[in-house]
Amino acid sequence: MSKTGKGPGKGDKIVKLTRLFTAAGFAALLLSGTAYADPVKLTLWHMEQPPHRVQRMQELLDEFNKGHPDIEVRQEPQSWGEVYAKAPAAFAAGNGPDLLFTIPDFTTVLKKIDAVVPVDDLAKDLDAKHGFVPATIAPYKYDDHVWAIPAYNMAISLWYRNSALKNAGIEVPKTWSEWQAAAEKLGGDGRYGIGLPANKQLYTDQTVYSLMVNSGAADIYKDDGSIDFDKPETVKAYDFYSKLAKLSPADNASWTWGEAEACFASNTCGMILQFSVINTYDTQAEGDAADLGVAAVPHDDGQKESATISYSNAIMLTTKDKAKQDAAKVFLAWLLEPANYGRFLTMEPGLFLPVTNDGAKADSFWSDKVVTKYKPQIETMIANSQNGKLFGFTTGKVFPSIGAISAQNLIAETLQHIVVDGQSAADAVKAGQAKMADIAKK
Amino acid sequence: MKNTTLAFLFVSPALLFLLAVLGWPLVQAVILSFQDVGVIGSEGHFVGLSNYAAVLGGGGFWYAFSRSIVWVLGNAVVQTALALVTALILNQKFPGVQIARTWVILTWIVPTVVVVIIWRWLLSTSGGMINPLLIQAGIVERPVGFFAGRDSAMASLILINSWRWFPFTALMMLAGLTRIPGDLYEAARIDGAGTWQRFRRITWPLLQPTLMVLGVVGTLLSFNVFDVIWLLTAGGPSGGTQTLPVLIYETAFKGYRLSEAATISVLTSILLMGFAFLTTRAMTATEASR
Numbered sequence: 001m002s003k004t005g006k007g008p009g010k011g012d013k014i015v016k017l018t019r020l021f022t023a024a025g026f027a028a029l030l031l032s033g034t035a036y037a038d039p040v041k042l043t044l045w046h047m048e049q050p051p052h053r054v055q056r057m058q059e060l061l062d063e064f065n066k067g068h069p070d071i072e073v074r075q076e077p078q079s080w081g082e083v084y085a086k087a088p089a090a091f092a093a094g095n096g097p098d099l100l101f102t103i104p105d106f107t108t109v110l111k112k113i114d115a116v117v118p119v120d121d122l123a124k125d126l127d128a129k130h131g132f133v134p135a136t137i138a139p140y141k142y143d144d145h146v147w148a149i150p151a152y153n154m155a156i157s158l159w160y161r162n163s164a165l166k167n168a169g170i171e172v173p174k175t176w177s178e179w180q181a182a183a184e185k186l187g188g189d190g191r192y193g194i195g196l197p198a199n200k201q202l203y204t205d206q207t208v209y210s211l212m213v214n215s216g217a218a219d220i221y222k223d224d225g226s227i228d229f230d231k232p233e234t235v236k237a238y239d240f241y242s243k244l245a246k247l248s249p250a251d252n253a254s255w256t257w258g259e260a261e262a263c264f265a266s267n268t269c270g271m272i273l274q275f276s277v278i279n280t281y282d283t284q285a286e287g288d289a290a291d292l293g294v295a296a297v298p299h300d301d302g303q304k305e306s307a308t309i310s311y312s313n314a315i316m317l318t319t320k321d322k323a324k325q326d327a328a329k330v331f332l333a334w335l336l337e338p339a340n341y342g343r344f345l346t347m348e349p350g351l352f353l354p355v356t357n358d359g360a361k362a363d364s365f366w367s368d369k370v371v372t373k374y375k376p377q378i379e380t381m382i383a384n385s386q387n388g389k390l391f392g393f394t395t396g397k398v399f400p401s402i403g404a405i406s407a408q409n410l411i412a413e414t415l416q417h418i419v420v421d422g423q424s425a426a427d428a429v430k431a432g433q434a435k436m437a438d439i440a441k442k
Numbered sequence: 443m444k445n446t447t448l449a450f451l452f453v454s455p456a457l458l459f460l461l462a463v464l465g466w467p468l469v470q471a472v473i474l475s476f477q478d479v480g481v482i483g484s485e486g487h488f489v490g491l492s493n494y495a496a497v498l499g500g501g502g503f504w505y506a507f508s509r510s511i512v513w514v515l516g517n518a519v520v521q522t523a524l525a526l527v528t529a530l531i532l533n534q535k536f537p538g539v540q541i542a543r544t545w546v547i548l549t550w551i552v553p554t555v556v557v558v559i560i561w562r563w564l565l566s567t568s569g570g571m572i573n574p575l576l577i578q579a580g581i582v583e584r585p586v587g588f589f590a591g592r593d594s595a596m597a598s599l600i601l602i603n604s605w606r607w608f609p610f611t612a613l614m615m616l617a618g619l620t621r622i623p624g625d626l627y628e629a630a631r632i633d634g635a636g637t638w639q640r641f642r643r644i645t646w647p648l649l650q651p652t653l654m655v656l657g658v659v660g661t662l663l664s665f666n667v668f669d670v671i672w673l674l675t676a677g678g679p680s681g682g683t684q685t686l687p688v689l690i691y692e693t694a695f696k697g698y699r700l701s702e703a704a705t706i707s708v709l710t711s712i713l714l715m716g717f718a719f720l721t722t723r724a725m726t727a728t729e730a731s732r
Contacts, residue, residue, distance in 0.1 A: 085482070085695035092483030109698065113483040192568075198590075200678040249567040250587030253595075253679040259566070268568035407696040413680070420591060420680040442480075442699070 039065075039072040040327040042319075045087070045097040047080045048347065056347035064334055071327040073099075080202075084109065084407055091115040091318070098319035099328050103311050104139035104393050105406035107147050110316065112400055117317040118145035122329050130336055131357035135386070136312035139393035148314035149332050152345055152352035155310035155385035156210045159264060160271045160293045172295045174306070176214075176240055179298040183247045186270030193247045195269030197255035198419045204255075204412035206309050207273045209391050211237040212411075213307040214299040218389045220436070225399045227440055230433035236300065239425040242418045253420060273297060275311075276381065278350030278374050294377045296384045310388020312355060338362035350374050353385050401440040410436055468711075474704035481698045493705040503706060505681065506689040507713075509596070510665060513685050516600035517607070517664040518657070524604060525611035530645075532612065533619045543616070550609040558673040561602050565589070592682025595675050599683055603670050607663075611656055618652030619645070654728070658721045662714060686710050 048057065054077050061073050076097065078086060084106065090096040091113060100110070110116050123137065123146040136150040158173075165172065168186055173179035187193030197204045212218060217233035245252060249263060263269035264277050265285040281292055296306035317328050335344055336356060342364025345352045349370035354360040360382065365371060371378055391411065392402030405411075414432035417423045423431075475493055479486035497503045532543050549557075564571050567585035576582045588598040622645065630640050668687040671677065677684035677692060684692070686706065694703030 088482040109481060113481050115483075195568075198679070200676060200680070250585050250590050251565065251567040252590070253587060254562070254589040254675060259568075263568045266569055404696075404698050407698065408692070409696075416678060416680040420678075420682070439697075 039068075039070050040323050042071065042073045042099060042324060042328055042331065043097040044073055044075045044099040044101075045078050045083070046075060046101040047078050047083055048101070049077050049079055050348070053347045056343070060335070060340065060344060063340075064331060068330065068334075071330060073331055088113055088115070096318055098317070098321075098324050099331070100316045100318050101151065102148050102314050102316045104314075104390055104398075105403050107140060107314070107316060108398060108400050109403040109407070110318070111143075111147060112403070115318050116147050117320065117325060118147060119149055119317050119329075119332075120146050122332065123149060126333065126336055126356075130338075130359060133355050133357070133360075133386070135310065135388055136314075136355040138396075139312055139390055139398075140314055142396075142398040148316045149336075150312050150314045150355040151335070152313050153310055153355050153385050153388070154275045154313065154351065154353065155381060155388045156206055156273050156275055156297060156308050157381055157384050158271060158295045158297050159274055159277045160295070161267070162291050162293045164267075164270055165293065172293065173298045174295075175298055175301045177301050180240075180243060183244055183271065187247055191268055191270055192249050192263070193270045194244050195255075195260050195263040195272045196241065196245050196248045196252060197260060198245050198248075198253045198412075198415055199255050200409050200412045200416055201256055202406075202409060202412075203257050203260070204415060205391070205406065205409050206311075208237070208241055208411050208415050209309045209389075210273055210297045211241050212391075213309060213389050214297055214303060215240070216300070216303060218307070218391075218394050220391050220405075221395055221397070221399055221402075223395060223397060225397070225401075225440065227433055227436040229436055230429050235425045235429050238415060238418060238429055240300070241415060242425060245415075245419050253416070276348075276351040278370065278377060279348065282370060282373070289373050289377070292374065292377055294380045294384075296380075296387075305387070306384075307387045307389055308384050309390060310385050311390060313352075339364055341365070342368070346371060350378055350381075353378075353382050399440065401436075401442075404439045404442075405436050408439070410439075471704045471707050474701050475708050477701045479700040479704075482694075482700055486701060489701075493701055494709070497702060497705045497709065502689060503686075503709070506684050506686045506706075509681075509683065510685040512596060513600065513667075513671075513683075514661055514664045516596070517604055518660060520600055520604040521608045521611050521660065522653070522656075524608040525615050528608065528612035529615035529619055530641075532616050543613075546612060547609045549606055552606070554606075554669045555673065557602065557606050558670060562674065565598065589675055590679065592680060595679055595682045599671055599674060602674070603664075603667060606670070611660065614656055615649065615652060618649050622648045651725075651729075654721075654725050658718060658725070661721075662718065665714060 044061075046057065048054065054075070057075050057077075061075060065072050087096065087100060087106075087110060091110070096115060102110070107116060123132075126132070126149065127137070132150055133153065136153050137146065140146055140148040140150070160172070164186060165182070168182070170182045170185055171178070173182045183193035185193065196207055212234060215233045215237040217231060217237055220227065220229050222228045249255075249268070251259075257274065260269070260272045260274055261277055261280045262284075264272045264274070265280045267285070278292070281287065297308050299306045315332060317325060319325055319328065334340060336359065338358050339362070341354070341356070341359045342362040345354060345359070345365050346368040349368050354362070354365060359365065366375070392398065392406065410432055413435075414428045417428035417431060418425055421428075474486070476488055476490060477486035478489045478493075528546060532539060532546065552560075563569070565573075565588045567573055567587060572588075573582075573585040576586065577584070587594070589595040626644050626648075627640055630644060635643065665685075666687055667685075668691065671683050671685060671688055672691065675683045677688040687710075690703050690706050690710070693699050693706060697703075
């Protein structure tokens with residue numbers, strides 16, 4: 001009311017307006033304060049689907065989220081079988097994750113649709129702090145940038161039982177001729193000397209390439225990007241693989257990793273090539289750590305040392321939002337801290353190998369119950385991984401066609417032409433070269 | 443307002459929904475087939491009919507088409523045989539027939555993934571049940587790799603898929619059988635017709651309309667089966683079970699040639715629509731001649 005009692009005067013109006021603006025100002029401040037208090041939400045896609053891995057990941061995320069009230073990381077487990085199709089579709093629909101687990105060839109696919117953000121500075125900082133194993137970051141360094149932060153390494157090794165080799169009177173094979181002799185001796189009485197897959201699937205790509213790197217056929221590209229698959233070393237590897245495949249179970253043309261592990265765990269296969277059998281052996285087989293043997297993949301008699309295929313699994317930054325990028329970098333840096341990193345690696349003890357120097361020494365890794373039990377095996381796995389290579393990522397140059405070559409499992413398809421269609425190794429490799437060249441041309 | 447207009451108004455929401463979820467993707471697929479899109483989300487350019495020329499001129503499409511024909515025919519023969527025998531048994535009167543009619547549907551309601559896991563275990567050479575049984579029975583000397591060869595893999599898949607689907611077909615046939623008037627059988631029996639003659643002269647001809655419908659629907663359903671094949675063999679070994687749906691998936695999501703996959707989809711749709719049109723016309727002509 002105005003002092004005159006004739007309704008609101010000019011002064012009153014000004015007072016009211018001032019109050020109104022002040023209130024609005026406070027409200028705006030409060031609202032902005034609320035917005036500021038809202039954590040930056042990050043969606044993380046990973047392909048570690050087994051429930052115990054999801055649970056361990058959730059424990060880590062809960063711990064991170066609790067320690068960082070301004071950031072909230074949420075996991076959405078995916079499958080490797082689907083993510084190659086699902087992720088591009090999600091990004092195209094504007095519904096992709098902010099952080100995405102990857103392997104080198106998958107990164108090339110997403111880079112092609114501009115879904116990946118370089119992480120040069122973060123990689124440099126983390127390298128300075130923790131020291132990346134060079135072979136783990138190399139597959140993500142090309143086109144003048146680093147495209148993902150390595151998270152864990154996996155390398156194929158040869159698995160066997162010490163007692164089986166001892167009973168057969170054989171030493172751990174180091175060369176191909178020794179390997180074939182061992183596989184022949186270990187077979188019989190309902191047991192197969194070796195279990196190698198022949199499916200048109202990633203596992204077969206991995207096992208075949210494990211032999212290719214041991215016959216001098218590691219490079220499938222030349223420096224100019226042309227395909228360098230059809231060469232005597234490759235033919236030699238396929239020829240030898242097909243001999244071993246004959247000593248494997250008859251249904252190996254439909255095998256994935258699980259069937260091989262089951263074959264080994266049930267003692268139906270004397271030897272297998274696998275990233276790790278520790279979990280299955282410990283929970284579904286004897287679990288006798290002293291009897292579980294692991295060695296480097298044997299090499300061609302003409303080669304001097306063993307090599308293997310290694311997969312550096314990494315995490316890509318896939319958000320264009322600056323606030324989310326900063327939050328994601330905080331999360332990745334936290335994850336690689338030795339105190340946390342070991343617990344991340346032991347979400348699947350004995351499978352995920354460290355990618356950093358201090359991670360390889362971390363108490364959080366070596367204090368795990370299973371890791372402690374199988375320490376000699378894990379040390380051998382780490383040693384094997386040091387000489388790890390990956391098809392398409394060996395020359396220091398990365399060509400986009402590797403995404404399609406890998407996704408179509410052309411290395412495995414070439415093997416099927418030999419073991420299923422009865423072609424000679426030379427003819428199959430020649431056909432494989434033609435198909436890869438056709439893809440590279442497109 | 444005319445009745446026709448009113449009727450259109452009533453069905454228009456459903457029609458619009460169908461256009462949105464079926465028509466629009468179909469139009470998009472056709473547009474995509476004239477472009478050169480690789481990975482989903484990447485840019486594409488108009489390339490005219492070059493995708494069609496490449497697909498029809500290459501061997502991959504025709505090979506997958508031939509495998510699809512083998513797949514469809516194999517499923518048709520096995521499922522029809524199994525379903526007919528089952529339906530004839532279930533059409534009899536015996537104690538427990540109602541329970542049997544319910545029980546027989548079980549394999550059909552089991553989820554595909556479960557079916558795949560069950561059969562993969564059963565057929566495995568290390569720990570599976572089938573191989574030891576075959577060896578004990580003296581049928582084979584050593585474990586058989588059911589998915590190791592092109593033809594054996596296709597045959598195994600057909601049997602597994604038929605095992606899953608035949609109850610559905612059997613129930614459809616049973617419905618057809620129950621519609622056949624019982625007095626026809628009674629009259630035939632009085633005339634001295636035996637079991638085989640009654641089946642050949644009464645059951646088989648009167649079951650034709652049901653079989654025709656099942657033939658069309660079953661062919662279309664079988665042709666488009668993807669899950670069982672992909673989960674068990676992924677089109678292998680060496681392309682032995684690579685039917686057209688598998689080829690489409692591989693081309694789009696493993697080969698990253700989305701436009702080429704769209705082209706194969708369009709061609710497959712044309713083939714299936716042609717088949718449906720011709721068989722429907724044939725059925726109409728048959729009905730008219732009766």
